[in-house]
Amino acid sequence: MSETETFETIRYTADVVIIDTDRNVLLIERGWDPFEGHWALAGGHVDPGETSRAAAARELEEETGVRVLAEDLRQVGVWDAPGRDPRGRYVTVAYLAVVPAGTPAVAGDDARTVSWWPLDALPSRLAFDHSEVLAAAITAAA
Template sequence: MTETERVGNIRCTADTIALTRHPRLRALLSRVVGRTPYRHVLLSQRDRPPYESTWAIPGGHVDPGETGTRASARELLEETDVVVSPADLVFVGIFDEPDRYPRGQHIGAAFAFIVPDGTPATAGDDARTAQWRPVDSLPPLTFDHAEILSKAVGPAIRRLRRGAPGLRHHPAPRCRTGC
């Protein structure tokens, strides 16, 4: 590992929260009932340590010279075969608790976007499985990914209520393998 990959002993990561939403119930769920309008989130089951076999939001290390959005889009493609443009990602937040990763301090940036129901996902790279999982019935998530997901969904609801840009609906991403 070169010095350009580290800031002291700190590594940088980027995570991508891909969501689908209820097609007709969005306004009712978010405005009247107060529930999330999102139906599914894309998760990958880790195929390598640490936490092998656990579920996580797709993501990984930022390469030297790479932006957080480019790393986020690249990791999503590598782990799930879902393609998203870095320009379509919405910033969720920075996650920097010193003990969030067991192999040393990692500072993570999280990004989100919305895709239609039925967008295919296929495991690749260091993912054993890639699956769309119901937002209201998730398995335990590794690292601090439950916190990241909760921070992504709450602000997104507020943005949708205000009609502000961000987390808008995107056409179905293409799969690199033609799935």
């Protein structure tokens, strides 16, 4: 008897939770589907030959103009639940960094806009499972 294995395509991504010293978090407003118009963490696909940590630093700078060194990013966790992204199976490694209050941010790349949000007044429309990622990062930052 032979068994047939089936495999699904899995996309590898990195997300970044950036909190400033005044306890605000930097979010981007998505300018494309899925979740167009929703707020999200900066992040994106890991390029071939790149680590998720390096991808997180790169995506943060591309989407917000905020630059942090990859080695200053602290891993928060891995999110891999089936169905977390309507486009297919995505596995993301999330990172955390703390930056000085008043760090300027400018929308770039795929972001419609960027904004600093107080941790106690987050927008109600967060994309994907980013509310879970944020909760884990806030706990890790405490």
